[in-house]
Structures are given as structure tokens and as C-alpha cells.
Amino acid sequence: MTKKILISDPTLRDGNHAVRHQLSRESFIAYCRAAEAAGVPIVEVGHGNGLGASSMLVGECSLTDDEILSLSRANLINSKLGIHVIPGFCTIKNDLVKAIEAGVDVFRVASHCTEADITDRHIGYIRQAGKQAFGVLMMSHMTSPAILLEESKKMESYGAEAIIIMDSAGAYFPEDVTERISTLVDGLNIPVGFHGHNNLGMAIINSVNAVNAGATIIDGTIRGFGAGAGNTQLEVLVAVFERLGFETGINLYKILDAADIAEKEFNPVAPHVSPLSIVSGLAGVFSGFSKPVGRAAQDYHVDPRDIFFELGKRNAVAGQESLIIEVARELAALNSVKDS
Amino acid sequence: MTLRGKLKVAIIGSGNIGTDLLIKIMRSEHMICTLFAGRNFNSAGMKRANLLGVTISDRGIEAIVNDPAICDLVFDCTSAHAHIEHWAILEKLGKYVIDMTPAKLGVFCIPAINAAECLNGGIRNINMITCGGQSSIPIANAIAQVHNNIEYIEVASSIASRSAGPATRHNLDEYIETTQDALQNFSNARRTKAILILNPANPPIDMQTTIYAKIANPDLPAIHSAVMAMVEKLKAYVPGYKLIVPPTIEGDKVITTIKVLGAGDYLPQYAGNLDIINCAAIAMAELIATSNLTSEA
Numbered sequence: 001m002t003k004k005i006l007i008s009d010p011t012l013r014d015g016n017h018a019v020r021h022q023l024s025r026e027s028f029i030a031y032c033r034a035a036e037a038a039g040v041p042i043v044e045v046g047h048g049n050g051l052g053a054s055s056m057l058v059g060e061c062s063l064t065d066d067e068i069l070s071l072s073r074a075n076l077i078n079s080k081l082g083i084h085v086i087p088g089f090c091t092i093k094n095d096l097v098k099a100i101e102a103g104v105d106v107f108r109v110a111s112h113c114t115e116a117d118i119t120d121r122h123i124g125y126i127r128q129a130g131k132q133a134f135g136v137l138m139m140s141h142m143t144s145p146a147i148l149l150e151e152s153k154k155m156e157s158y159g160a161e162a163i164i165i166m167d168s169a170g171a172y173f174p175e176d177v178t179e180r181i182s183t184l185v186d187g188l189n190i191p192v193g194f195h196g197h198n199n200l201g202m203a204i205i206n207s208v209n210a211v212n213a214g215a216t217i218i219d220g221t222i223r224g225f226g227a228g229a230g231n232t233q234l235e236v237l238v239a240v241f242e243r244l245g246f247e248t249g250i251n252l253y254k255i256l257d258a259a260d261i262a263e264k265e266f267n268p269v270a271p272h273v274s275p276l277s278i279v280s281g282l283a284g285v286f287s288g289f290s291k292p293v294g295r296a297a298q299d300y301h302v303d304p305r306d307i308f309f310e311l312g313k314r315n316a317v318a319g320q321e322s323l324i325i326e327v328a329r330e331l332a333a334l335n336s337v338k339d340s
Numbered sequence: 341m342t343l344r345g346k347l348k349v350a351i352i353g354s355g356n357i358g359t360d361l362l363i364k365i366m367r368s369e370h371m372i373c374t375l376f377a378g379r380n381f382n383s384a385g386m387k388r389a390n391l392l393g394v395t396i397s398d399r400g401i402e403a404i405v406n407d408p409a410i411c412d413l414v415f416d417c418t419s420a421h422a423h424i425e426h427w428a429i430l431e432k433l434g435k436y437v438i439d440m441t442p443a444k445l446g447v448f449c450i451p452a453i454n455a456a457e458c459l460n461g462g463i464r465n466i467n468m469i470t471c472g473g474q475s476s477i478p479i480a481n482a483i484a485q486v487h488n489n490i491e492y493i494e495v496a497s498s499i500a501s502r503s504a505g506p507a508t509r510h511n512l513d514e515y516i517e518t519t520q521d522a523l524q525n526f527s528n529a530r531r532t533k534a535i536l537i538l539n540p541a542n543p544p545i546d547m548q549t550t551i552y553a554k555i556a557n558p559d560l561p562a563i564h565s566a567v568m569a570m571v572e573k574l575k576a577y578v579p580g581y582k583l584i585v586p587p588t589i590e591g592d593k594v595i596t597t598i599k600v601l602g603a604g605d606y607l608p609q610y611a612g613n614l615d616i617i618n619c620a621a622i623a624m625a626e627l628i629a630t631s632n633l634t635s636e637a
Contacts, residue, residue: 055494055496055533055535056492056494056552056554056593057494057496057535057550057552087512087513088512088516088535088536088537088538089535091512091513091516091517092513093513093517094516111538112501112538112539112540113540114501114540115501115509115538115540117506117509117510118509118512118538120509120510121510121513139540142540142541143540299590314541314545315539315540315541315542315545316541317537317539317540317541319496319498319535319537320498320537320539322496322498322548322550322595322597323498323548325585325588325590325595325597326584326585326597329585
């Protein structure tokens with residue numbers, strides 16, 4: 001029997017990290033149309049950290065959430081419109097009410113891997129409104145498979161219709177993914193998904209392992225356009241899945257066309273595994289930190305790699321961008337002591 | 341009477357906030373905790389209160405309804421939702437209420453800014469905003485003393501996951517809305533935003549808050565001295581309050597970072613979020629206790 005895999009494409013959400021949340025109206029329109037043409041099942045849009053996250057802490061978006069949602073809605077017909085939200089940034093009143101009115105189909109409610117209970121009210125609200133809600137556990141490498149299962153069960157009990165674990169730092173090796181996904185598949189009654197990052201060059205093989213362990217939802221972005229080293233590269237994923245006989249419903253030629261369109265649209269450059277993102281993967285630090293770390297390194301004349309390893313030691317998580325400056329200042333102070 | 345001269349206080353809600361508050365109240369010369377009421381005798385907080393020899397009840401607010409003379413002042417450490425019902429009851433009973441939830445029914449209170457105002461005009465419900473509000477709003481207010489036309493203020497707090505109990509987690513939306521409203525109230529900024537990050541790291545991280553202010557042509561030396569003066573005021577009632585990144589210009593914004601170390605009363609030192617809101621509440625309760633405001637009660 002062929003395996004059917006649901007592909008969820010956060011190019012227009014995770015990709016916003018790669019351009020400091022400055023994706024243009026034209027990019028949203030062009031990519032929504034290309035994804036629609038290729039038959040991508042879910043197109044996820046928004047600020048890199050989701051609705052309500054545009055801020056000085058994690059970066060201000062050039063478009064408002066309302067603009068992004070209405071633009072995307074107008075250009076998606078068969079593809080579902082998805083969003084990502086993190087309680088703590090978003091609220092039901094400010095963000096979810098609006099998103100439901102704007103016609104969002106799939107709501108992915110995310111928390112850090114051990115914090116599932118903050119999603120209770122948000123998942124419940126979405127389900128009551130008759131919309132689809134998935135639970136997302138971010139930075140999932142920071143905890144054990146057993147705890148991931150426990151947290152996933154909480155989300156399931158709130159009404160989540162699927163659980164996706166994110167390798168936000170691109171830190172997993174294939175066997176890590178197999179162990180976690182199979183634990184979740186065995187312990188849950190809802191579909192399980194995987195969201196990869198490519199810091200250590202493992203995103204594709206990790207996604208293949210996820211499917212082999214029973215995952216049925218896989219995230220991928222065009223050209224890997226996403227935070228840090230980027231995500232699992234969608235057009236490669238579609239090609240590899242086709243070869244392996246996993247059915248995605250996505251048209252290969254059309255997704256390759258979308259990759260060409262994306263190359264023109266998402267200037268200056270699509271993400272790649274840069275020296276700094278390798279360090280981010282090794283340090284187990286959120287990929288989205290690479291741009292602010294680069295800036296802080298310049299401002300305080302310190303080695304960005306030292307910043308990453310120090311952030312790793314302090315178990316920094318997404319949303320703690322303010323810690324980057326603190327660490328850079330401390331390293332600069334240490335350096336000046338050494339120099340004097 | 342051993343109670344003479346001491347303000348009789350009750351705590352409802354036996355979670356992290358309520359239990360830490362109890363331990364701090366035990367040290368107060370001006371207050372005595374006459375009731376610690378939760379819902380479950382087996383909770384960690386209840387057991388702790390029992391060990392401390394405090395009268396405990398598992399009937400929540402009913403324990404006060406059944407014996408109104410038991411206290412003059414009530415600290416509500418339950419949840420924003422529950423506080424709405426509690427206030428309706430406590431108002432009728434004529435109790436002073438210090439609301440530790442983000443229900444925002446009462447007057448917003450930051451002791452370093454408006455303690456005196458909160459005791460005027462027969463105010464009986466004092467709202468302690470949120471932990472992030474207690475740490476960030478004084479800084480926003482200090483900056484606003486220099487610039488009365490702040491375009492945008494944003495505050496982001498990260499707290500250790502272990503310091504956030506079930507009610508805090510359930511009240512994230514209220515936390516954000518209440519912090520934003522109070523921030524607006526005390527800074528007059530045109531737009532405000534509050535963010536809360538729960539950090540699961542182990543060993544747990546210390547509470548930290550960063551304040552971003554968007555200001556045209558910031559007067560950094562003036563901001564610096566206003567902020568330093570405010571930090572001193574805070575330290576008077578929150579010993580662990582510490583400026584770790586002084587006001588710094590980055591691009592079009594002024595960034596300031598605060599760390600709050602707890603006293604390690606109920607939870608270890610990392611839980612500065614418990615300390616800052618509890619120390620603020622105790623500062624207010626002691627003012628009430630020493631100013632004879634409850635003498636008619």
C-alpha cells in the first residue's frame with residue numbers, strides 16, 4: 001500500500017525568518033499561486049513566529065497579519081490556508097478571532113516542547129469555531145521521547161487533530177527522529193508530523209525516517225526557505241518521496257517551477273547551510289537566532305560562534321532574542337579583560 | 341490578644357503565588373495570616389501552610405463567607421476568571437482585596453509609582469497587574485518621565501517554566517492584555533505590546549524582562565538617570581531587582597534589561613516572577629496595615 005503523506009508548506013511563514021520578516025505582498029501572491037498550481041495541500045503564512053508575534057523582540061513584520069491573511073486567502077483555492085500561533089505572543093481576542101474571520105483553515109498552535117498546557121484554551125477555541133487545530137511542539141530536541149509523548153497527549157486531550165514536532169535547531173540525527181516519532185505514533189490516536197531544519201544537512205533523511213516511523217504529516221519549504229540553515233527543502237522532499245513511493249498529491253514539475261519562481265522572488269538569497277548555522281545546529285540553539293546573533297557579533301566585536309555556543313549552554317529558546325545582546329556584551333567584556 | 345495591632349490577612353489560592361506570599365507574610369511585623377484557603381488539602385501549598393501552623397481550609401472563598409471576621413484583607417491568588425466572582429463576594433463583605441490575578445477589576449498598582457494613590461479615595465480592590473508588569477512598567481514609566489511622547493513600548497519577559505503554575509498558564513491571554521493595558525496607563529505610549537516566554541530549560545533560567553522603547557531622538561543620559569532612580573525605588577521592596585543591560589540605543593529603539601532574582605522562599609531563586617509581584621503586594625498590604633485604613637472594619 002502506498003503511504004499517503006500530507007505536506008504542509010510554511011515557506012511564507014518560516015521563510016519570513018530568512019528575510020527578517022520583510023516578505024513582500026508580491027512574494028506572498030506569487031508563491032501562493034505557485035503552491036496552489038502545484039497542489040500543495042496546506043500553505044502556512046505569517047510572521048516567522050506566527051500571528052501576533054511581530055515585535056521588537058523577534059522582529060517587526062513589514063506587512064500586518066491582516067494584510068498577509070487577506071492576500072493569501074485571495075490567492076489560495078484548493079490549497080488550505082494555515083497559520084502558526086504561539087500563546088504568549090498571540091491571544092484569542094487579538095489574533096484568533098481575526099484569523100477565523102479571515103478564513104484560515106488550519107490552525108497550528110505551538111508551544112515549547114514541555115509547555116503544552118498553554119495551548120489548552122487556544123486549541124479549544126479553534127475547535128469550537130469548527131476549524132482544524134494541530135498541536136506543535138517546538139525545540140523538541142530539548143526533552144525526552146517520553147515527555148514529548150506526555151505533552152502530545154495533553155494537546156490531544158485539548159482537541160488537537162494532529163501533533164507536529166519541530167526540530168527548531170536542526171539538531172536531530174535520523175535515529176533521534178525515528179525514536180521520537182515512533183513513540184508518538186504508538187502512544188497517540190491522532191496523526192503525527194515532523195518539521196525539520198537543515199543545520200546539519202539532515203532535514204531530508206530525517207523526514208524520510210519520520211515517515212518510515214509512522215509520521216503522516218511532513219513540513220517542507222521551497223528552496224528550504226526558512227529560519228537559519230532553512231527547512232527541509234520541499235522540492236527535494238517531493239522528488240524523494242515520489243521515488244520512495246510516498247504519495248503527496250503534489251505535481252513534481254509544478255513544484256520545481258515553484259522553486260524557480262521562489263528563487264526570483266525571495267531575494268537576496270535562499271538560506272543555505274552557512275558556517276554559522278552549522279554551529280547553531282551543534283549548539284542546539286533555535287535557527288532563527290542566526291540573523292540577530294550576526295548583528296550582535298558585529299555590534300560588540302565578538303565571534304558569533306562563541307555567542308551560539310554560549311546560548312546553547314544557557315538553553316536559550318525562541319523568543320529569548322534579548323539574551324543574545326546580554327551574551328554578546330558579556331563576551332565583549334571578557335575579551336577586553338583578556339586584551340588588557 | 342496576640343492579634344492586636346496586626347492586620348489579619350487571608351490568602352485564597354494555594355498555588356505558587358499564594359504559598360510564596362504566605363512565607364513572606366510570616367516575616368511581616370504588621371500582618372498575620374489567619375487563613376490559607378485552597379481546594380485540596382493534598383496540594384503542596386496546603387501541606388506547607390499546615391506545617392507552618394496556619395489555619396487552612398479546602399473551601400476556597402467559602403471559608404471567608406462562613407467566617408467573615410477571620411480577616412480584614414484578602415490576597416486573591418486564584419485566577420482571573422475566579423476573581424470576578426470573588427470580588428463580588430468580598431466587596432459585599434467590606435474586605436480589602438489585593439488581586440494577584442490579571443483580572444484588572446481594581447486599580448492598577450505599581451508601588452514604586454502610585455502606592456499613595458492606591459490608598460486614596462476608598463479604593464478597596466488593588467490589582468497587582470502581572471509579574472512582567474511589575475518588573476517592566478517602572479522602567480517604562482521612568483523613560484516616560486523623560487519622553488512623554490513614546491511611540492511604542494514593548495516588554496518581553498522570560499520566566500522558568502517551573503515557576504508558572506496552572507493558573508498562570510491558563511491566564512496567558514489575560515496576562516498579555518493586562519500587562520499591555522497597564523503599560524499604556526503608566527507610560528502613555530501610543531502602542532504597547534507584552535510578550536511572555538516560558539522557558540523549559542533545566543536548570544531553570546532566572547526571570548528576565550527586556551523593555552524596548554521606540555522614541556524619536558532619545559535623550560540617553562536623562563533616560564539613564566531616570567531609570568537608575570527608579571531601580572533604586574524598586575530595590576527598596578524587591579531586593580533581587582537588578583538592571584543587567586542599562587538603557588542602550590540600538591537602531592531606532594532604547595533597550596533595557598532587568599533580571600529579578602527571587603529570595604528563594606517557596607521556589608528557588610530563579611522564580612523572581614513570584615518575588616516581584618509578591619513583594620509588591622506585601623509593600624501595599626504593609627502600607628494598609630500601618631496606615632490604619634482598616635480600623636473601621
